[in-house]
Amino acid sequence: MLCAGKLGGLGARAAVxxxxxxxLGGFGAGLRARGVSTSWSPVGxxxxxxxxxxxxxxxxxxxxxxxxxxxxxxxxxxxAQEQALRKTDVLVARACATPPxxxxxxxxxxxxxxxxxxxxxxxxxxxxxPEPAFREAAEEACRSIGTMVEKLNTNVELYxxxxxxxxxxKLMDSLDPETRRVAELFMxxxxxxxxxxxxxKRKRAVxxxxxxxxxxxxFLMGANxxxxxxxxxxxxxxxxxxxxxxxxxxxxxxxxxxxxxxxREAAYKVFLYPNAGQLRCLEELLSSxxxxxxxxxxxxxxxxxxxxxIAKNPETVMEFLEKLSDKLLERxxxxxxxxxxxxxxxxPQNSELMPWDPAYYSGVIRAERYNxxxxxxxxxxSLGACMEGLNILFSKLLGISLYVEQPAKGEVWCxxxxxxxxxxxxxxxxxxxxxDFFQRADKPHQDCHFTIRGGRLKEDGDYQLPVVVxxxxxxxxxxxxxxxxxxxxxxxxxxxMGHAMHSMLGRTRYQHVTGTRCPTxxxxxxxxxxxxxxxxxxxxxxxxxxxxxxxxxxxxxLGLPCIASPSWRPLQRFISPMYVISxxxxxxxxxxxx
Ligand SMILES: [Zn+2]
Numbered sequence: 001m002l003c004a005g006k007l008g009g010l011g012a013r014a015a016v017x018x019x020x021x022x023x024l025g026g027f028g029a030g031l032r033a034r035g036v037s038t039s040w041s042p043v044g045x046x047x048x049x050x051x052x053x054x055x056x057x058x059x060x061x062x063x064x065x066x067x068x069x070x071x072x073x074x075x076x077x078x079x080a081q082e083q084a085l086r087k088t089d090v091l092v093a094r095a096c097a098t099p100p101x102x103x104x105x106x107x108x109x110x111x112x113x114x115x116x117x118x119x120x121x122x123x124x125x126x127x128x129x130p131e132p133a134f135r136e137a138a139e140e141a142c143r144s145i146g147t148m149v150e151k152l153n154t155n156v157e158l159y160x161x162x163x164x165x166x167x168x169x170k171l172m173d174s175l176d177p178e179t180r181r182v183a184e185l186f187m188x189x190x191x192x193x194x195x196x197x198x199x200x201k202r203k204r205a206v207x208x209x210x211x212x213x214x215x216x217x218x219f220l221m222g223a224n225x226x227x228x229x230x231x232x233x234x235x236x237x238x239x240x241x242x243x244x245x246x247x248x249x250x251x252x253x254x255x256x257x258x259x260x261x262x263x264r265e266a267a268y269k270v271f272l273y274p275n276a277g278q279l280r281c282l283e284e285l286l287s288s289x290x291x292x293x294x295x296x297x298x299x300x301x302x303x304x305x306x307x308x309x310i311a312k313n314p315e316t317v318m319e320f321l322e323k324l325s326d327k328l329l330e331r332x333x334x335x336x337x338x339x340x341x342x343x344x345x346x347x348p349q350n351s352e353l354m355p356w357d358p359a360y361y362s363g364v365i366r367a368e369r370y371n372x373x374x375x376x377x378x379x380x381x382s383l384g385a386c387m388e389g390l391n392i393l394f395s396k397l398l399g400i401s402l403y404v405e406q407p408a409k410g411e412v413w414c415x416x417x418x419x420x421x422x423x424x425x426x427x428x429x430x431x432x433x434x435x436d437f438f439q440r441a442d443k444p445h446q447d448c449h450f451t452i453r454g455g456r457l458k459e460d461g462d463y464q465l466p467v468v469v470x471x472x473x474x475x476x477x478x479x480x481x482x483x484x485x486x487x488x489x490x491x492x493x494x495x496x497m498g499h500a501m502h503s504m505l506g507r508t509r510y511q512h513v514t515g516t517r518c519p520t521x522x523x524x525x526x527x528x529x530x531x532x533x534x535x536x537x538x539x540x541x542x543x544x545x546x547x548x549x550x551x552x553x554x555x556x557x558l559g560l561p562c563i564a565s566p567s568w569r570p571l572q573r574f575i576s577p578m579y580v581i582s583x584x585x586x587x588x589x590x591x592x593x594x
Contacts, residue, residue, distance in 0.1 A: 001195040039550070040384050043391050046418055047437075048384030048482035048547065054378070062410040065134075066121060066434075066452055066467060072410050074137035078126075080118050081141040085148060087114045096157050100165035102175055105183045109456060109510040110164065111152075112186075113464075116511065117453055119145040124450040124469055127221060132439060143214065150209040153193035154202040162187055187306075192304055194296040201295060208292040222278045224444035226252035227270050238263050250392030253445050253473075256359035257486075261350060268356035293344045305346045309519040312554040338365060349356045380544040380553035383437070383483040385476065386490055390497050393533060399425040405432075414440060416476070417475050422504045430453065430504045431466035436472050438483075447472050449499035454511035466515060468503045470496045491534045498530030499523070 040048060064071035070079045091111040098104055107508035118141055125138035152158060165171060166187055172180055183345070201518070231239055231249045241263045243250040255267035275549035289301035302314040311317050336353070339361045344351040345410045353361075374379040387402070390458040394400040403421045412419065434452075455466035472492065477483045485493065503515030514525045533539045 007467070033437075041391065042404050043402050043420070044388035046383035046384070047435075048382050048477065050477055050479070063408045065125065065413060067408065067411055068121070071121075071473045072135040072191070074131070077118075077122060077134075077137040081122075084114050084118045084145065088148060088152070090400070092152070092155070092158055095161045098161070100161070100168060100171060102179050104161060104165050104511070105175075105179050106459070108186050109182065109512050110459075110470060113454065113456060113511045114230070115145050119149070120450070121452050123454060125413070127224075127444055128436060128469075128471060130442065131413075136415070139217070143210075146207075146213045147210050153189055153209075154195055154197075154206055156195070159190045159195045162190070163590070165441075171464055178509055178513075182512050185512060188308060189235065192296060192307065205292060205295055208288055208295065212285065212288050212292065215281055215288060219278065219281045219285055221444070222275065222281065224446045224520055225442070226250045226445065227273060229270055234266055237263065238266060242267075252439075254356070256356065256360075257363060261347060261357075264356040264360060266355065309521045311521055315509050317495065332536075335362075342368075344544040352546040377553065378484040378486065379548070380551075381485045381487075381490055381548050382547040383477075383485060383493075384547055385543055385547065386485055386493055389539070392542050393539060394501065398501070400430070400501075401425075404431075407434075416440075422501075429465065430507070431468070433500045433504070434467070434469045435472075436469055437472045438476050439473050443471075445473055445474065447496055447502070449496050449516065451503060451516060452515060453513075454514040455503075455507050456511035456514060457509045463507065464511070466503050468500050468515075472496065487534075491531050492528040494534035496528040498527030501530075502526045514533050 005043055063069065063073045064076060068076075068080065070076035070083075088111060091107055091114065095104060095107045095111065098107060122138040122141040122145070126135050126142055129135050129138065163185065165183055172183075175183070191575065194202055226243075228245075228248045231244060231247055232247055234242075238260060239249055241255065241260070243252065243256060251267050251270040253264055253267065254271055258264050258267070285299075293299070293301040293304045296304065298307075302317075305315065308315050311320070324411065331335050336358075339358050340351075342351045342361045342561065343353055343357060344366050346361075391402045394402065401423050403423060405419045405421050407417070408417045410432065414436065416438045418437070420433040420435060422433060424428045424430050450469040450471065451466070452469055453464065453467040456464045458464055472489075474483050474485070474489060504514075506515035506518070508514045511517070541552070545551060546553070
């Protein structure tokens with residue numbers, strides 16, 4: 001998963017790209033159950049039901065997005081941003097006036113929290129809200145907070161207040177390890193932002209950082225939105241495979257599993273068509289990153305970006321990738337040979353293997369060899385069944401249950417967003433996950449986890465609960481059919497839920513290191529473990545059941561191997577090498593794009 005570009009530095013560390021029982025457990029008034037002969041738990045039912053439009057409510061008070069009162073209208077972002085900036089001024093003055101000690105770290109964390117709570121929320125809204133006015137207001141808030149973050153990261157007085165703590169060995173030794181580590185991380189943010197430079201160069205570093213934020217945001221948004229072409233440019237017989245609007249065809253992804261060669265080819269060529277604007281943006285982004293890295297004392301931007309990760313530097317990353325590539329080469333060549341032979345067999349007139357072919361033909365090989373036909377197993381993997389499966393898994397492993405809550409009016413940006421409360425059997429409410437799972441026009445084609453608010457222990461002893469959004473692009477359910485997941489979709493769902501649970505369970509004292517705000521390469525570890533659960537028949541057998549009859553899916557059912565049994569694993573051999581390499585790149589990229 002490549003997560004949304006985030007602010008670097010003081011305001012926000014990279015995020016991936018995570019009680020009172022009253023009001024929990026109900027599957028709310030806005031959701032209705034489908035008439036099926038199987039009984040789902042409230043979580044399963046909520047995700048297999050179609051959301052019902054709210055009754056016309058002219059007089060009820062509209063709350064704000066995520067329950068933030070100011071955000072009931074786009075103008076609220078300006079209010080929230082001004083409040084955050086005012087609070088920043090107060091906290092900067094406090095940090096500079098407070099004698100060095102643990103209190104210094106607390107104030108820094110509160111300062112970072114004040115900015116992140118607006119910036120992280122806005123970072124999500126600017127790409128995901130269906131209304132352009134909200135997106136624009138959120139983008140402006142991101143820019144304004146991002147600029148403030150960069151100014152703070154080069155603020156000498158603020159830096160000196162932290163440095164006084166770090167140079168006092170006795171004082172540092174008296175701190176607990178968590179506080180010490182967070183103090184060092186804040187110092188690291190100053191250092192990579194060029195605090196050691198003279199005034200003029202610091203100003204140049206701030207300008208470059210702000211420019212990089214803007215360009216990254218523009219590039220990432222451009223990379224995820226669908227491409228549109230005039231419909232006469234596509235052969236008539238394949239147009240119905242895409243979304244048609246007037247004289248145009250919208251191509252929103254690679255359609256890599258479409259059986260028709262021409263559909264895959266058209267999708268590949270149109271969706272990935274070189275875009276001069278994007279290329280210019282990318283070139284400017286890369287040259288600005290290079291200038292910034294050299295200005296603050298690194299030989300390349302990659303060295304700067306990877307310094308705070310497990311990999312530490314690009315040399316380690318390249319060595320890892322090259323070793324992996326060498327070891328996998330022979331297996332990968334065999335896999336390609338199998339795919340080539342399959343294409344030759346099915347399509348002898350057009351047998352050359354093309355870039356849009358491997359995903360489709362590897363699926364054909366799997367299906368042929370093991371007689372697995374998607375229409376036979378997909379009904380056992382409704383979204384509701386998979387969510388029930390996650391609930392069972394979390395309950396058994398972690399003592400955690402998911403409860404569907406009815407969001408307040410104005411709290412969510414689209415009526416099909418579900419809100420889950422995450423409750424531990426002894427610790428109580430741990431936080432909230434908003435599930436934005438379904439496709440909609442203008443929604444980026446990106447499976448992603450967003451931290452909206454980080455967890456932290458407040459001065460009054462209360463714990464600030466984490467809030468996250470999971471974004472997927474699943475097809476909508478219809479009147480008679482819930483959303484059915486392919487194995488790939490299910491694996492993605494488990495992956496993203498891994499990030500969400502990391503955010504819920506990483507209950508640190510400081511929000512600067514909460515949940516997925518850890519080294520960006522390590523942030524993928526819990527999610528990759530979750531993928532293993534999605535591929536283990538001992539887990540899948542607990543929840544896979546037919547959406548109509550409730551019949552469980554077992555290795556013996558239908559005389560088929562369970563799709564996720566160990567015997568399924570070798571079938572993925574031909575995608576595994578590429579997958580592993582892509583994970584390696586992802587670890588590398590997660591450093592570069594954070
Ligand atoms: Zn991920």
